[in-house]
Amino acid sequence: MNPRYLLTSVAPLGADPVDVLLADGVLAAIGADARAQAGDDATEVDGTGLVLLPGLVDLHTHLREPGREDAETIRTGTRAAALGGFTAVHAMANTSPTQDTAGVVEQVWRLGREAGWVDVHPVGAVTVGLAGEQLAELGAMAQSEAAVRVFSDDGKCVHDPVLMRRALEYVKAFDGVVAQHAQEPRLTENAQMNEGVVSAELGLTGWPSVAEEAIIARDVLLAEHVGSRLHVCHLSTAGSVEIVRWAKSRGIDVTAEVTPHHLVLTDDLARGYDPVFKVNPPLRTDADVEAVRAGLADGTIDIVATDHAPHTREDKDCEWAAAAFGMTGLETALSVVQQTMVDTGRLTWADVARVLSEAPARIGRVTDHGRPIAVGEPANLVLWDPAARTTVDPAQQATKAVNSPFRGRELPGRVVATFLRGRATVLDGEPCDAAVVR
Ligand SMILES: NC(=O)N[C@@H](CC(=O)O)C(=O)O
Numbered sequence: 001m002n003p004r005y006l007l008t009s010v011a012p013l014g015a016d017p018v019d020v021l022l023a024d025g026v027l028a029a030i031g032a033d034a035r036a037q038a039g040d041d042a043t044e045v046d047g048t049g050l051v052l053l054p055g056l057v058d059l060h061t062h063l064r065e066p067g068r069e070d071a072e073t074i075r076t077g078t079r080a081a082a083l084g085g086f087t088a089v090h091a092m093a094n095t096s097p098t099q100d101t102a103g104v105v106e107q108v109w110r111l112g113r114e115a116g117w118v119d120v121h122p123v124g125a126v127t128v129g130l131a132g133e134q135l136a137e138l139g140a141m142a143q144s145e146a147a148v149r150v151f152s153d154d155g156k157c158v159h160d161p162v163l164m165r166r167a168l169e170y171v172k173a174f175d176g177v178v179a180q181h182a183q184e185p186r187l188t189e190n191a192q193m194n195e196g197v198v199s200a201e202l203g204l205t206g207w208p209s210v211a212e213e214a215i216i217a218r219d220v221l222l223a224e225h226v227g228s229r230l231h232v233c234h235l236s237t238a239g240s241v242e243i244v245r246w247a248k249s250r251g252i253d254v255t256a257e258v259t260p261h262h263l264v265l266t267d268d269l270a271r272g273y274d275p276v277f278k279v280n281p282p283l284r285t286d287a288d289v290e291a292v293r294a295g296l297a298d299g300t301i302d303i304v305a306t307d308h309a310p311h312t313r314e315d316k317d318c319e320w321a322a323a324a325f326g327m328t329g330l331e332t333a334l335s336v337v338q339q340t341m342v343d344t345g346r347l348t349w350a351d352v353a354r355v356l357s358e359a360p361a362r363i364g365r366v367t368d369h370g371r372p373i374a375v376g377e378p379a380n381l382v383l384w385d386p387a388a389r390t391t392v393d394p395a396q397q398a399t400k401a402v403n404s405p406f407r408g409r410e411l412p413g414r415v416v417a418t419f420l421r422g423r424a425t426v427l428d429g430e431p432c433d434a435a436v437v438r
């Protein structure tokens, strides 16, 4: 039987405090009924001062399994996700073997279910082996047990416009979406960081904004032409925000994501040559940070996605040019969004629920997450303490990797509890290893 939890005096989406009862995997009662229906066996959780949000949904996570279990496994990555307040993640396809067949996506889906921390939705590759030459078996992945709806060659750009067009046409048949990693390859050969004043000073090969913007501009036009759905991964420049804003004003079916790190960090950080700040797309300028915050606030950017990219020490602790691109993010995402968007007055908690849960669930066609906080809904929830402060210590995190760009920084907020279908995966800020059903 599923445990019962009585959350007392919690603030749903930051609204007035109420009691909430979780029973039989759903939100069983809200308000005065909750205590009355709780019975004696319900575990009481004091929610005073805490915000109740729908469980977070990440549209962009790298779990590295199969292939790079030395960097992360489905088990360690999803445990990190639960600790970050997530109840569902989309696992990117750049694994080894690539998630480009029904067999591999079903394996990832099954391992996620066995781990039990969050629901794992595998992303399918657009092209075989991410090689950009031949379309993968998109239909077979969609029809598999994993029911793939999001397709991406993330890590690589689908740069051939003919292949991109075919992929956009193909996914329409099963209401899928192509999530593009927008990077013009010729404009970014050997690129190491954002192209600008800092790259010139440091003598590192620059990565111009136009390399991202040119692909986004092309792809929104392709999406319009074929009447399909496009999602833009980790948008990072002011110009990209403008293009997406223009596309939406024309009625083009495009959605876009920004990462927590692009909401706060800039290319200035490269001055220390610390590869923890090396990421794809690169950290940009203050003006870009302001533009992505404004885009997220006005709805041009639909969601925040972590692009959690764990790497081994060997792949990160080396000189800048040799280091891998990527940073971890699952366990700090909500803190960064609170700091940059809520504490600055740009988003309400209801908006946070939209950008970190409702909208990513809708884009990924995940129907049982990102739901309203209402009686009868599946109890996929996170209980958040906005008054807490935490100093980020990668050694204390659940992810195997230590490449957090926020290490040593104090960030606001803390996950108190996460519930997946009414079962606590995190309680009192601690992972519920024993309770996780295998
Ligand atoms: N973001 C990164 O810097 N790296 C990602 C790939 C990607 O998201 O493009 C990775 O897989 O390591």
Ligand SMILES: [Zn+2]
Residues within 6 Å of the ligand: 154, 155, 156, 181, 233, 234, 280, 281
């Ligand atoms: Zn990418």
Ligand SMILES: [Zn+2]
Residues within 6 Å of the ligand: 060, 062, 092, 154, 155, 307, 309
């Ligand atoms: Zn990625």
